[in-house]
Amino acid sequence: MRIVIAEDAAVLRDGLVQLLTDRGYEVPAAVPDADGLLAAVDEHRPDAVVVDIRMPPTHTDEGLRAAIELRRAHPAIGVLVFSQYVETRYASRLLAENAAGVGYLLKERVVDVRDFVDALKRVAAGGTALDPEVVGQLLAASRRAEAGLETLSPREREVLGLMAEGRSNAAIAKQLSVSDRAVEKHVGGIFTKLDLPPSDEDHRRVMAVLKYLRG
Incomplete structure (x- = not known):
């Protein structure tokens, strides 16, 4: 070997x-x-x-x-x-x-x-x-991720679901008939609740979608 x-x-x-x-x-x-x-x-x-x-x-x-x-x-x-x-x-x-x-x-x-x-x-x-x-x-990390998903508001879950479909913030805003700023706020809330701090190594959007799909 x-x-x-x-x-x-x-x-x-x-x-x-x-x-x-x-x-x-x-x-x-x-x-x-x-x-x-x-x-x-x-x-x-x-x-x-x-x-x-x-x-x-x-x-x-x-x-x-x-x-x-x-x-x-x-x-x-x-x-x-x-x-x-x-x-x-x-x-x-x-x-x-x-x-x-x-x-x-x-x-x-x-x-x-x-x-x-x-x-x-x-x-x-x-x-x-x-x-x-x-x-x-x-x-333990998996349980924390699941707990984070449970804390998402209905609107945040909706936004995360559209992120999982590959939609941009602008496309999500159009789909939900809200402003781009509102979508940015929801995305920021998702990152916080899923414990995804800013990182040079990771694409937080991808990491959030992976947690959503696993959950």
């Missing part, structure tokens, strides 16, 4: 390489960032990748966003997210699109190397490996 590793901490990255090669796995590339991961996958076409979430340049969620991109480009490659953190927003997207061949383990909760290796083998074979803590936080 061929494994590509993406981990910015050099000691841990080298440790993972040693751990896997000692057990007979091939590690054709071990890289420190998300761009390196995508390039290594394109070059080596591994059976699976191990990826951390927080990597350069911003050390926020580059790894998880790269995993989503990787799954879209190479759906047959298993992805094992191995991190200290649970990032529910992107994790839910990673699992919702296709949970087969996806794993998410928390570093501090892996107490036996065999558990890590077994999870990696399962993911590479198209299975799923999720830490119970990750599952719990994803469920």
